[in-house]
Amino acid sequence: MALRVIRLVIPSGAPAFTAANAVHKARVHTSSARSLRYGWLAYVLGERTTPRLKQYSKIISVDGNLASGKGALAQKLADKLGMLYMPEADTFYLDKMTGEKGPLSVDFNGMCSLEKFYTDPKAADGNSYRLQLWMYTMRLLQYSDAIQHLLTTGQGVVLERSPFSDMVFLEAMFAQGYIRKECVQHYNEIKNISICEFLPPHIVLYVDLPAEEVQKKLKQSSKPYLQNVPLAYLKSIEESYKKSFLPQISKSSELLIYDANQVQDIERVAEDIDYLKFDKGPWLEQDDVTYHHMRMLVEDKQHVASLTHIPKFLPEITIGAHEYDEKYYAYKSLPGKKYAPGYNEDVGDKFIWLK
Structure with missing residues (x-):
């Protein structure tokens, strides 16, 4: 049985988490209703999306190597432009989406470990690829949250x-x-049938810090x-x-590249960004009809999650039926x-018989 990396409990339209360091501290998908x-x-x-889209109604992705300073840049930029900052999704992003009080066991979060990857990247149990596939799914769910927030409120989002x-x-x-190699083939097949459902970021900011x-x-990390x-x-x-990502994404998104010193000047x-023309990419082709279908897609988190599953045997992500x-x-x-949420007496839900 192929391991489904998403728990079959994501309520349709489940609200995403409130980022602890978010510039705007209201919930994601904020609106009066x-x-x-x-x-x-x-x-x-008569509900329409285009009237609420303004100058900074954009999706901005800040990219870079580990510890390149992209997080600080993303947060400062969101603050400067009045956008929502969403920190990089981690392996427990699903727990934040479903409002857990604390992280659940890794058994319910992809059965993978980031710490194990860095200490034993060639682990025989397939942890490395399980982690990679799980993180892609978490990023896809977070990206759907970002688009949902943009289309629902008109407020732009800055992602890591x-x-x-x-x-x-x-x-x-x-x-x-x-x-x-079989893992690469599986990943590419998954990505090809899922990423095509989403529009790329309006802007990609790349922080260029040499690997050394x-x-x-x-x-110096803690x-x-x-x-x-x-x-x-x-x-x-x-x-x-x-060699791969930046040349490809530049065809559909605005691309800005900075070194580690330049990103300190947030005003620059x-x-x-203000000087960008935004004269390319699929966002230019959208109207209220396509925005409507986009909102219907990104609101259905179970459907978004299902895009990352195909019935294919791969030892790294396959478990037995009994397990x-x-x-x-x-x-x-x-x-x-x-x-379902609201019907569990063991956590204090009341008046269940009336629901």
């Missing part, structure tokens, strides 16, 4: 990386022998497992960015997970 879902009826009754740039890690893993400098910064990341792996990420970065059954019922036995 954020508890109401958008649907066909809303469109029939996106599912469009996720492939740089896959290429780096393969270059270093961490994953097999990245390694020096990682050695996380021990990041202090010994191989230089060859960091160079592979940098090479993939420059904001000014460069799957065991993990499924272990999840359902957690407090508040037996029934």
Whole structure:
């Protein structure tokens, strides 16, 4: 049985998390009626997207190698332009989407570990590829949250990386022998049937920091497992960015490249964005009809998640039926997970018989 990396419990239209450091501290998908879902009826009754789109109604992805300073840039830029900042999705992003009080076990979050990847990237249990596929799914879900927020409120979003740039890690893993060729083929098949459903970022900002400098910064990290990341792996990420991702994304998105010193001048970065013409890419072809269909897609998180699953055997992401059954019922036995949200007496839900 192929391992489904998404729990079958994402409520349709589930609200995303509120970023702890978000510039605007309201919930993602903020509106005066954020508890109401958008649907066909809303469109029939006159709900339209284009009237709320303004100058900075954009999706901006800030990319770069590990510890390149992209996070600080993204947060400052969001603050400067009045946009929503969404930190980079981690392996527990799904828990934040579903409003868990704390991270659940890795058994319910892709059965993978980032720490294990950096300490044992060639682990025989296939952790490296499970992590890569899980992170692509989390980035896809976060990107759907960003688009939903943009189209619902008109407020732009600044992200750290996106599912469009996720492939740089896959290429780096393969270059270093961490994953097999069959994993690359599987990933590309998954990406080809999923990424085509989404529009690329309006702007990609790339922070160019040499791999040698990245390694020096990682050695000063408070996380021990990041202090010994191989230089060859960091160079592979940098090479993939420059030879694969940046040339490709520049065809459909505005591309700005800065070195580590230039990104300190946030005024200059904001000014460069103001000078962009935005005269290319699929966003130019959109209207209220296509925005309507886009909103319907990104609101249905279960459908977005299902885009990353194909019935194909691959040892790295395949588990037996008994193990799957065991993990499924272990999840359902957690407090508040037996029934749909609002129907679980064990977590204090009231008046269930009236619902």
